[in-house]
Amino acid sequence: MNSTAIANKHIVILGGGTAGWMTANLMAVKWKNQNVQISLVESPAIGTVGVGEGSTPQLKSFFDQIGIDEKEWMPACHATYKNGIRFNGWSSREGFESYFHPFASRIDAFSAPALFYNSMHRRKGVNIECHPDRFYLSAKLAQQHKSPIPDHNFPFPIGYGYHFDANLLGQFLSNLGVSRGVKHIQAKALDVGMHANGDIANLHLDNGKTISGDIFVDCSGFEGVLIQQTLKVPFVSFKENLFNDCAVAIPSPVSQPLRSETISTAMKYGWAWDIPLTNRVGNGYVYSADYCSPEQAEIELRTKLNLLDSEVEARHLKMKIGRVEKHWHQNCLAVGLSQGFIEPLEATALHFVQETIEGFIDAMNNSNESDSVCIQHQVTFNQKMNQRFEGIRDYIVAHYRLSSKDDTDYWLANSANPNISDQLKRIVNGWMGAEDITQIIQQAKIPSYYPPFSWLCILAGYGIFPKQLSDAPKDSAAHKYDLNYVDDFIQRCSLNFQDHQSFLDLHF
Ligand SMILES: Cc1cc2nc3c(=O)[nH]c(=O)nc-3n(C[C@H](O)[C@H](O)[C@H](O)COP(=O)(O)OP(=O)(O)OC[C@H]3O[C@@H](n4cnc5c(N)ncnc54)[C@H](O)[C@@H]3O)c2cc1C
Known part of the structure; x- marks a missing residue:
């Protein structure tokens, strides 16, 4: 491939969560003959979201593309296989209390x-x-x-997906990326320098250095440091469609027999995930703060897990549900939570991360140095991403609209929600x-x-x-x-x- 728009460019990725390292690895492999330099900046002080432990089958193709066998990554991440998702207690219709x-x-x-x-x-x-x-x-x-x-x-x-420890997957991909030439910079970006044409020019880091680049990938999580805060791309909230905006996660000991499915159980104000790993079970309760406090949610989850008296720590998280208007704007691509998030009921976020990176790589491979061609690709890319977001949103909304649960005001409000x-x-x-x-x-x-x-x-x-x-x-x-x-x-x-x-x- 000669003189594509990407040749000889410096790509700067801001963020070292799963999205950042997936981006770094895929780009490093796909553009290894393009003389592309990739740097990844992350702040250990900020940390990653550290959840996200279920995948769709797409993740297999990610590892295939970067040439990593299941035998290499799965044991390193305590991973298990996933045949699908079982939904328990979402419907009270006789004979349909559970489905897969x-x-x-x-x-x-x-x-x-x-x-x-x-x-x-x-x-x-x-x-x-x-x-x-x-x-x-x-x-x-x-x-x-x-x-x-x-x-x-x-x-x-x-067809199958995986369950895995999100932190270990991040570490695995980080080690791999570095071994394949990605430059890893541990520092916080304090400020962003701009070109006159509105492109990002550089990041000023808290170690006193400045890093310049041609393309910036925003993998900074919910904050969206580049795409939202710097470039001011508007955020389209899905709050009217999907009420859940918080989660609490608590691990529990490994259970036998080892299951090969995720279980999603309807709760009073949302639902709980149950993800079996080889060394523990990942549990979490996704709920709406308008209906339930973090303390209430934690107690309800602990009660479900029989961990009321346990000292095992709970992690509380906030979620911003929706998407940015443009996922690729100026010389910045947003990947992962920075581009948006739909609550994790069908575990689609990493699938989306992968599709975003693949779509961008395709677009760049088909662009030449001409601005108009690149802009055309950008418009098509953004339309496609937005349609994808809306398609996933509708399917998740369907779970709430079709559920026949009516035991709390939360479920009644969901089934009466006119915003579909x-x-x-x-x-x-x-x-x-x-x-x-x-x-x-x-x-x-x-x-x-x-x-x-x-x-x-x-x-x-x-x-x-x-x-x-x-x-x-x-x-x-x-x-x-x-x-x-x-x-x-x-x-x-x-x-x-x-x-x-x-x-x-x-x-x-
Ligand atoms: C409750 C919950 C459950 C989920 N479950 C699933 C699931 O089952 N399946 C699934 O596919 N996905 C799931 N997800 C989504 C998944 O966790 C994310 O898509 C994935 O982890 C990617 O996150 P990220 O890398 O975009 O952001 P983060 O993990 O938040 O990483 C952000 C990175 O940016 C860095 N950073 C931020 N600001 C700066 C700065 N100024 N300077 C330097 N570095 C900076 C941070 O240090 C960090 O490295 C879930 C999410 C939540 C909240």
């Missing part, structure tokens, strides 16, 4: 069409089975505490109107971040169906799929997967 959101796998093509088909009939009032858990191999693997890695004779790879997007309305109305969920998304050209099967799982998983049901004769079209066959197929497939703990013991 799997990651997509090719093998679903053999069992999931039955769910799509049955759910259509159920929405037309036929009493037919369509709880999503029965139709996905990943749900079975999670239920059986199995790893998602099949024996070598099984030809279908399964036209796109989300279209999906829910189409579902209630017994339309095909795939067609709703395709025909309405909804730039949804989540694929149709995810929407199907959430809508069917919460039991969003008509109450009045009638039985259809056994030979009617509604009974096209033999569910005993589906059960048998999934059970037999699951025999090709090992117990999660045994798999980790054997391979790592």
Whole structure:
């Protein structure tokens, strides 16, 4: 690649959290032949957010791109495999008190069409089975505490994510980045120097030095030191759509058997995560400060964990929910919490970090030194990022709107919240109107971040169906799929997967 806009440039990354080090590593690998210099400035005194312990399958492709095997990073970060997320207690509809959101796998093509088909009939009032858990191999693997890695004779790879210690992942990526030539500067940025054209010129550090660069990547966390404070890019709050703005995290001892799923349990004023690592369980309660104090939240979480009398420390965090208007502005790219955050219910933040870096790398690789080409890429990039943010937001909002919990003013306010997007309305109305969920998304050209099967799982998983049901004769079209066959197929497939703990013991 010759004379792209990135060749011979100095990239300065502000922030050494997961976002900063993911950026540094990916850029170092992707631009290793472009004579690019990368410096990362971070202040140990400020520290990182230090949570964020669940991923989507995208993280596997991040490690593949930087050439790091699971055997290298997973044990170093006490990591485990994640088949998906189980949602407990979000719905009180009978038979739908719990459901599992799997990651997509090719093998679903053999069992999931039955769910799509049955759910259509159920929405037309036929009493037919369509709880999503029965139709996905990943749900079975999670239920059986199995790893998602099949024996070598099984030809279908399964989609999976990871659980990991966020601080250790940061350290691992930091060591790796430095070993690959990233210059690591431990100092606080006190001030930002500007060019006349509005670009960032340099950072003045508390060690008395100044660092200049061509491109600045803002990975400074919720503060958004460069993108928000310096460049004054406006922040679009999602507070009207999503009420949660605080979290409290408390670790608990490792539990057996070692699970291969995240559990999200509905609480009085939000929800609690439960993430199994090899050396501990990560727990946290995400709640709204408008409805619950930090003390109340901590007590409710400790009670859930049976840790009321324990001295183990709780960490309290504040969250700023929303996004910046532009993720790439002037010569600054915002990555991670500085560009925005949607509460962690579906653990999408690092996925987004990765997409932002990959999108920027693509845009720069396709730009030349001409300003107009670069600006064109910038506009497209920002539109795409904003659509992504809105797509994830809608899916998270759907959890709250579809939940039937009504035991506190928090849940009542959520289910009555009128602030939902036209796109989300279209999906829910189409579902209630017994339309095909795939067609709703395709025909309405909804730039949804989540694929149709995810929407199907959430809508069917919460039991969003008509109450009045009638039985259809056994030979009617509604009974096209033999569910005993589906059960048998999934059970037999699951025999090709090992117990999660045994798999980790054997391979790592
Ligand atoms: C409660 C909670 C749960 C979460 N759960 C998940 C999850 O399950 N999955 C997921 O993918 N994500 C999750 N996230 C998000 C995830 O934690 C973040 O996306 C990820 O950690 C990246 O954070 P960051 O690097 O952007 O910011 P931070 O970790 O806050 O890092 C900011 C960095 O900037 C540096 N810095 C700031 N100002 C200056 C300055 N002036 N000078 C020098 N350095 C500076 C700091 O020292 C630090 O190194 C969660 C977040 C929260 C709050």
